[in-house]
Amino acid sequence: MSTSAGATGEALAPRELTLRIWRGDAKGGGLVDYTVEAQDGEVVLDVVHRVQATLAGDLAVRWNCKAGKCGSCSAELDGRPRLMCLARLSTFERGVPIVITPLRTFPVIRDLVTDVSFNYRKAEQVPAFQPSADQPVAPFRMAQVDVERSQEMRKCIECWLCQDTCHVIRDHDDNKPAFSGPRFFARYAELDMHPNDGLDRRRLMQEERGLGLCNITKCCTEVCPEGIKITDNAIIPMKERVVDVCYDPVRLLRRRRARG
Amino acid sequence: MAAPTEAAPAGPQERPRAAIEARTLRRDQWWRAPAVSAVVIGAFVVYATIAALWNADYYYEPYISPFYSPCLVAGCHLSSESYTHLRVNVPHLSVLGYWWVVSPAILILVFPLGFRLTCYYYRRTYYRSFWRSPPACAVAEPHRRYSGETRFPLVLQNVHRYFFYAGLVFNAILTYDAVVAFRNHQGQWGHVGVGTFVLLINAALLWCYSLGCHSCRHLVGGRLKHFSRHPVRFKLWGVASWFNARHMQFAWASLVWVALTDLYVRLAASGTIHGAWV
Numbered sequence: 068m069s070t071s072a073g074a075t076g077e078a079l080a081p082r083e084l085t086l087r088i089w090r091g092d093a094k095g096g097g098l099v100d101y102t103v104e105a106q107d108g109e110v111v112l113d114v115v116h117r118v119q120a121t122l123a124g125d126l127a128v129r130w131n132c133k134a135g136k137c138g139s140c141s142a143e144l145d146g147r148p149r150l151m152c153l154a155r156l157s158t159f160e161r162g163v164p165i166v167i168t169p170l171r172t173f174p175v176i177r178d179l180v181t182d183v184s185f186n187y188r189k190a191e192q193v194p195a196f197q198p199s200a201d202q203p204v205a206p207f208r209m210a211q212v213d214v215e216r217s218q219e220m221r222k223c224i225e226c227w228l229c230q231d232t233c234h235v236i237r238d239h240d241d242n243k244p245a246f247s248g249p250r251f252f253a254r255y256a257e258l259d260m261h262p263n264d265g266l267d268r269r270r271l272m273q274e275e276r277g278l279g280l281c282n283i284t285k286c287c288t289e290v291c292p293e294g295i296k297i298t299d300n301a302i303i304p305m306k307e308r309v310v311d312v313c314y315d316p317v318r319l320l321r322r323r324r325a326r327g
Numbered sequence: 328m329a330a331p332t333e334a335a336p337a338g339p340q341e342r343p344r345a346a347i348e349a350r351t352l353r354r355d356q357w358w359r360a361p362a363v364s365a366v367v368i369g370a371f372v373v374y375a376t377i378a379a380l381w382n383a384d385y386y387y388e389p390y391i392s393p394f395y396s397p398c399l400v401a402g403c404h405l406s407s408e409s410y411t412h413l414r415v416n417v418p419h420l421s422v423l424g425y426w427w428v429v430s431p432a433i434l435i436l437v438f439p440l441g442f443r444l445t446c447y448y449y450r451r452t453y454y455r456s457f458w459r460s461p462p463a464c465a466v467a468e469p470h471r472r473y474s475g476e477t478r479f480p481l482v483l484q485n486v487h488r489y490f491f492y493a494g495l496v497f498n499a500i501l502t503y504d505a506v507v508a509f510r511n512h513q514g515q516w517g518h519v520g521v522g523t524f525v526l527l528i529n530a531a532l533l534w535c536y537s538l539g540c541h542s543c544r545h546l547v548g549g550r551l552k553h554f555s556r557h558p559v560r561f562k563l564w565g566v567a568s569w570f571n572a573r574h575m576q577f578a579w580a581s582l583v584w585v586a587l588t589d590l591y592v593r594l595a596a597s598g599t600i601h602g603a604w605v
Contacts, residue, residue, distance in 0.1 A: 093342045146352030146465055166352050171465075174342035182342060210555035234461040239473045262553050279482070280475035282454050283447055286464035299541070299571065303447050307488075307545035314485035 081106050084156065085164035086118055088126065092177045099123075100164060105156055111165060112140050112151035115179075127178035135292055138226030142179050143168045148228040148290045170231040183227050189247045192276070193254050199265030213262035219300055220257035222293040223250060229287035229297060235280045246277035249287035249297045256301035259308065273309045278302070350467045357463035365456040367579070371586055375436065378589050382430035385589070387596040387605075389508050390522040392432075392589040393529055397500050399423045399431040439497055439585075442490035447541045448578050450484060488542040498533050505530040520605050522591060529588040532581035539570030539577055 084105035087098045101118045112130055119126045131137040133152045140151040145159070145166050159165055173181040198204065229249040230236070236243050247255075255272055258264050272278040283306075287297040295301075311318050351357070378385075378394055385392035386403045395403070400423045423431060443449050454460050461468040476484050505526040511518035537543065548564025551557055570577065594600045 089345055089347065091345065095346050097346075143352065143465065145354050146349075147355075148465060160354075163354075168347055168352060169345045171344060171347065173344065175345040176342075181345075210553075212554045212561060213552070232464050234468055235473065235475065237465075238461065238468050238470075242473065260552065262555075264552075277475075279477035280473070282450065282460065282475050282481075284451050284454055284461065284464075286461070289464050298451075303541045304545060304549050306485075307542060308550060310485050310488065311550065314482075315488065 082161075084114060086111075086114060087164040087166045088115070088118070088123075088179070089168040090123075090126070090178050091175070093175055096175075096178075098166065098168075107155070107157040109156050110152055111144060111154040111156065111167065114156070115151060115167065127176070127180045129180050136224055138224035138292075141170055141226045141228050141231065143171060143231075148232045150226060150228070150292050153292055170227065172231045172233070172237045173227070183230075185243060186225070186227055186230055186248070186250065189251050190254075192247065193251060193258070194266055194268055194271070196258055196261065196264050197266040199263050201265075202263050207263045209262045216260045216300065217257045219295055220253045222295055223253060224293060225250065226292060228290040228292065232286045232290045233281075234284070234286065235277070235282075242277065242280060245275070246280050247272075249281070249302065251276070252278060252281070252305060253295065253297050253301040256305050259305065267312075269305070269309050269312050272305060273313055278305060278309060281306075351463075351465060353463070353465060357466055361452075361456040361459075361462055364452045367583075368453065368456065371582055374586050374590075378586075378593070379432035379436055380430055381593075382432070384593045384596040385432070387522075387592055388512050389510050389518070390526060390592045390595060391504055392592040393501055393504075393585050394432045394436060394589050396435070396497075396504050399434060400425070400427050435497075438490065438493040442487075442494040442537075443578075443582070445484050445487035445490055446578065447487070448574050487540075488546065491537065491540050491542045491546075494533075494537050494540075498530065498537055501526070501533060502530040520603070522595060522605055525588050525591045529581075529584050532577060532584050535570060536574070536577040536581040538567055539572075539574040540567075541571065541574075543567050544571050 081104040083102055085100050085102045087100050090096050090099045101122050103114060103117045103121060105114045105117070110133075112128075112133060115126070115128055116130075119128065128142075128151075129139045130152065131139040133140075135150055135153045138150070141148065142151050143149070143166075144151065144154050146168075148170065151167070167179065169175050169179045170181045170183070173183050173185060176182050198207070202208065227250065233249055235246050236248060252272070255268050255276070258266070259268055281302055283298055283302060285298045287302075288295070288299070291297060312322075375394065378392070385395040386398070391398060391403065455462055458470075459468055460470060460473065474481075476482055505523070508520075508523040508526045509518055510516055544564065544567040547567050548554065548557065548560035549567075551560060551564075554561040554564070595605050
């Protein structure tokens with residue numbers, strides 16, 4: 068009993084922690100070390116705030132809820148896209164500085180704050196929900212089993228970690244105009260699987276929103292803080308739906324015959 | 328109703344990203360998983376190529392190697408030097424005749440190979456391990472340009488569902504092989520050897536892998552908008568989803584086991600292992 072209490076006390080005791088934070092703006096920048104007190108029960112965002120309060124009052128960092136629900140404090144911790152408010156210090160190796168950099172895929176504004184307006188431009192391009200002919204006006208009646216797939220996508224907090232980690236735009240800026248990204252493929256899937264949506268977005272996704280650029284390497288799923296199976300439950304089902312209208316020769320023949 | 332295709336609104340001129348030179352700042356062993364995948368897949372490709380070109384020792388009644396089933400040549404039994412009985416068990420199509428000299432495995436393996444090559448899970452794996460596109464999440468890829476699966480030949484990945492259909496036919500054949508493995512050399516039921524279990528496990532793993540296929544999940548029910556109107560297909564979709572969640576595990580297990588099955592039959596047919604237990 069005394070041993071475990073002692074061990075817990077030791078883990079929670081304040082210790083020195085070094086954060087190696089990228090400081091700079093569009094003109095340039097670099098990593099700067101800040102050493103502050105921290106304890107294992109805290110998260111990275113707590114310590115960043117301590118740095119801001121004690122050592123670097125001009126450190127720019129975006130945050131809001133501190134509970135993993137607003138998606139504001141996205142950054143790259145030791146090279147991995149994560150929410151700073153969900154990254155417990157106890158999960159990092161002791162004695163090694165934690166490297167914090169801004170999201171690499173988006174233009175930097177200052178320090179850890181990036182310009183994520185790319186995502187809002189992509190959001191504007193999504194054709195909105197359109198009621199089907201079955202139930203053209205509200206209130207819509209639908210069974211729970213019919214909306215569960217869409218509801219998984221509604222958990223998205225728009226932290227943009229999936230957009231940041233996606234190599235299609237992370238490593239190839241030139242793909243940005245033609246690629247909506249995993250967050251919006253999930254949004255398209257949400258609408259396409261909605262039992263009362265009547266709009267067919269499949270060709271649009273393939274021909275103008277870059278679904279074919281995705282090579283399903285599942286990084287979006289790996290970084291999603293909400294645990295949404297973006298690849299398996301949104302992107303691949305949409306790729307299969309696109310095959311139905313664009314690549315399946317039997318279905319294409321059947322459609323042509325039906326048209327006469 | 329098709330979606331409107333108006334031009335995307337032009338965004339403001341993008342500013343530069345944060346100046347970070349390192350290809351990745353990840354400190355974990357991100358290279359380990361793609362390296363292990365590359366080694367296992369590479370070993371399988373080497374083994375399967377040798378086994379497919381060997382054109383001998385693939386049949387030891389009542390067992391046939393999955394690389395050579397169904398038996399397409401007139402004399403599958405001639406492949407085994409230790410063979411002393413008449414052929415009574417395996418599906419014997421004899422479409423090629425004695426004149427066929429090239430290994431029949433080449434004709435057969437096109438389908439399972441195509442199924443795995445276009446499989447969504449394997450695509451993820453070999454894009455990471457061999458193409459390094461990307462090698463791991465948040466690790467920069469070495470290529471200057473990237474067109475994904477929009478151009479030939481990668482656009483052909485979209486025919487995966489047809490390889491899935493072909494895979495089902497082969498699963499049925501290999502299941503038949505496993506069932507007739509309960510017969511002895513004389514065709515009498517009741518035989519159980521180690522090979523019987525090897526073939527049974529092989530067939531089971533291949534079914535588990537195929538039923539978790541993303542195309543299968545789509546075709547049995549995923550393409551529907553209203554599960555509530557199709558309760559049977561909803562149930563089937565649920566089953567496919569269960570297997571789909573374990574697709575990676577079944578993909579590896581079935582890949583390794585199919586090679587082990589071939590090896591087992593090969594050892595038996597060549598006389599390396601022998602006895603009633605075989």
